[in-house]
Amino acid sequence: MNVLDTLTGKAKSRVWLTAALLLLGLVLLPFLVEASLGKSWVRIIDLALLYIMLALGLNIVVGYAGLLDLGYVAFYAVGAYCWALLASPQFGLNLPFWIILPAGAAIAALFGVLLGTPTLRLRGDYLAIVTLGFGEIIRIFINNLNAPINITNGPQGITLIEPMSIFGFSLGKTQDVLGLTLSSPHLYYYLFLLCVALVVFVCVRLENSRIGRAWVAIREDEMAAAAAGINTRNIKLLAFAMGATFGGLSGGLFASFQGFVSPESFNLMESIMILSMIVLGGMGNIPGVILGAILVTVIPEALRYTGDLQRVLFGQVYIDPADLRMLLFGIALVMMMLFRPAGLLPSKQRKREFAEDAA
Amino acid sequence: MSLLSVQNLCVNYDSIRAVKGINFEVQQGETVCLIGANGAGKTTTLKTLSGLLPATSGDILFDGKRLNGMPAYQIATLNLALVPEGRGIFTRMTVLENLLMGAYNRTDRAAVQREIDDIYTLLPRLAERHQQQAGLLSGGEQQMLALARAMLSKPKLLMLDEPSMGLAPIMVQTVYGIIQTIAKQGITILLVEQNVRLALGISQRGYVMEHGEITLSGASHTLANDPAVQAAYLGEL
Numbered sequence: 001m002n003v004l005d006t007l008t009g010k011a012k013s014r015v016w017l018t019a020a021l022l023l024l025g026l027v028l029l030p031f032l033v034e035a036s037l038g039k040s041w042v043r044i045i046d047l048a049l050l051y052i053m054l055a056l057g058l059n060i061v062v063g064y065a066g067l068l069d070l071g072y073v074a075f076y077a078v079g080a081y082c083w084a085l086l087a088s089p090q091f092g093l094n095l096p097f098w099i100i101l102p103a104g105a106a107i108a109a110l111f112g113v114l115l116g117t118p119t120l121r122l123r124g125d126y127l128a129i130v131t132l133g134f135g136e137i138i139r140i141f142i143n144n145l146n147a148p149i150n151i152t153n154g155p156q157g158i159t160l161i162e163p164m165s166i167f168g169f170s171l172g173k174t175q176d177v178l179g180l181t182l183s184s185p186h187l188y189y190y191l192f193l194l195c196v197a198l199v200v201f202v203c204v205r206l207e208n209s210r211i212g213r214a215w216v217a218i219r220e221d222e223m224a225a226a227a228a229g230i231n232t233r234n235i236k237l238l239a240f241a242m243g244a245t246f247g248g249l250s251g252g253l254f255a256s257f258q259g260f261v262s263p264e265s266f267n268l269m270e271s272i273m274i275l276s277m278i279v280l281g282g283m284g285n286i287p288g289v290i291l292g293a294i295l296v297t298v299i300p301e302a303l304r305y306t307g308d309l310q311r312v313l314f315g316q317v318y319i320d321p322a323d324l325r326m327l328l329f330g331i332a333l334v335m336m337m338l339f340r341p342a343g344l345l346p347s348k349q350r351k352r353e354f355a356e357d358a359a
Numbered sequence: 360m361s362l363l364s365v366q367n368l369c370v371n372y373d374s375i376r377a378v379k380g381i382n383f384e385v386q387q388g389e390t391v392c393l394i395g396a397n398g399a400g401k402t403t404t405l406k407t408l409s410g411l412l413p414a415t416s417g418d419i420l421f422d423g424k425r426l427n428g429m430p431a432y433q434i435a436t437l438n439l440a441l442v443p444e445g446r447g448i449f450t451r452m453t454v455l456e457n458l459l460m461g462a463y464n465r466t467d468r469a470a471v472q473r474e475i476d477d478i479y480t481l482l483p484r485l486a487e488r489h490q491q492q493a494g495l496l497s498g499g500e501q502q503m504l505a506l507a508r509a510m511l512s513k514p515k516l517l518m519l520d521e522p523s524m525g526l527a528p529i530m531v532q533t534v535y536g537i538i539q540t541i542a543k544q545g546i547t548i549l550l551v552e553q554n555v556r557l558a559l560g561i562s563q564r565g566y567v568m569e570h571g572e573i574t575l576s577g578a579s580h581t582l583a584n585d586p587a588v589q590a591a592y593l594g595e596l
Contacts, residue, residue, distance in 0.1 A: 224448075226435075
């Protein structure tokens with residue numbers, strides 16, 4: 001059913017107007033940000049877009065299917081290393097993006113199934129522990145895969161990774177487009193925006209599909225779900241695979257954007273940050289997850305300015321901005337638990353769940 | 360040939376033998392009850408039939424197919440529906456979403472919509488609350504929802520596990536009224552109950568289960584007049 005069909009002419013044009021304004025705002029955003037906050041902020045919003053993709057991917061596993069995954073960053077790593085190995089001097093390869101990105105996503109999906117299969121019977125805490133272990137295994141594996149044959153270059157990581165190049169049009173350098181001079185972060189911004197739109201579209205479709213309902217059913221009562229004719233095994237594996245696919249995709253984009261990957265970027269803390277984006281924003285709700293991802297990426301960057309502020313006010317820095325970040329993050333999480341346990345923008349479903357638990 | 364035929368079925372939980380070689384049959388169109396005390400193995404039997412527990416040995420034949428070793432979701436596609444003990448409602452989904460779960464494996468959307476409308480006419484309580492969270496329904500309404508959900512899967516055999524459990528007497532009457540309406544439509548029903556009087560009242564035949572074995576069987580009215588059944592389950596001396 002099309003939502004637009006139910007609206008009157010006037011309301012319909014208002015919807016289109018809002019959509020057009022939103023689009024215009026998103027297109028102009030990097031210019032506005034660059035003019036007001038400086039060049040480095042364009043990179044920050046690029047990263048925020050990557051985290052939106054990651055958070056939406058993890059949201060499929062945690063938010064929809066209710067499987068607590070603490071090793072999600074492993075799929076990000078798989079995607080990133082896939083790009084890094086296939087488009088860098090490491091093996092002297094430089095394959096085009098339309099091979100590497102799908103390959104990275106597919107290999108990540110395979111790893112998703114690999115993680116999902118032995119953990120099918122686990123739930124809650126037990127699943128969290130196994131997935132946490134899985135995430136660490138992948139990271140340590142990458143870290144040590146420089147001997148006996150050097151594949152990943154170990155802790156030094158892989159440098160000089162080729163940037164994204166779309167049929168000869170490189171996003172790695174400044175380009176002139178339609179009379180505008182766009183730097184690399186600008187170009188990546190539009191690419192990532194497109195990818196986020198794609199991921200959001202897939203998530204919306206999944207949410208309201210038969211598969212989406214099956215995930216909710218499994219989250220609620222696995223036995224009743226099986227009795228209703230849901231192939232619980234495949235549907236759970238599908239959640240892992242779908243989540244991993246988005247992780248792998250973001251990983252590949254990350255490697256091309258950053259030009260450098262090392263095992264350090266894929267530690268447990270990263271998994272926890274992605275999970276907290278979802279929890280903070282509103283588990284299972286797409287706008288909530290997007291908001292969470294933006295807040296968790298942007299606020300720490302904004303806090304860097306508190307160092308300068310302290311210097312101006314007191315003549316010296318009393319609290320290191322990095323420490324302040326963890327302090328505020330902790331306070332924010334405690335406040336959330338107290339006042340908005342279902343997240344900033346909870347889904348209807350989750351709101352019901354928390355209301356029920358409180359009653 | 361009977362719709363359901365269970366032969367020498369044994370089910371073990373690790374080393375505990377819960378069902379010890381039972382035999383029974385259900386014919387097309389009849390309502391059969393499986394009665395007995397707590398722990399007799401009735402629920403275990405139903406769960407095994409729907410594939411939620413593995414059979415240790417024996418055969419389950421349904422509609423000409425052998426169900427042993429088949430996963431639950433496949434059995435569900437053969438139109439064998441279970442309304443589990445405690446109703447198995449998805450409490451955080453809405454009433455409508457719950458109903459749609461019953462039609463999970465159906466592709467004839469228009470027919471499903473029609474049947475949902477019919478259910479709403481028959482059970483106006485569900486219609487009033489169709490956008491409400493199913494967990495907020497009363498126990499009786501939840502049982503109605505569970506029955507309606509199972510009906511949406513177009514079952515050839517409907518298995519009901521303790522539909523009267525935890526319900527107020529007036530609700531038990533209503534729920535049993537609905538079960539009889541379903542039976543009149545020609546749906547075959549296998550009913551498991553501890554409330555022996557009720558179960559024998561609406562079924563044609565019955566099996567009595569004790570400690571994992573079927574100890575007695577026969578027409579329901581004969582069982583109701585059996586001195587042993589009366590003494591053990593109907594509280595008459």
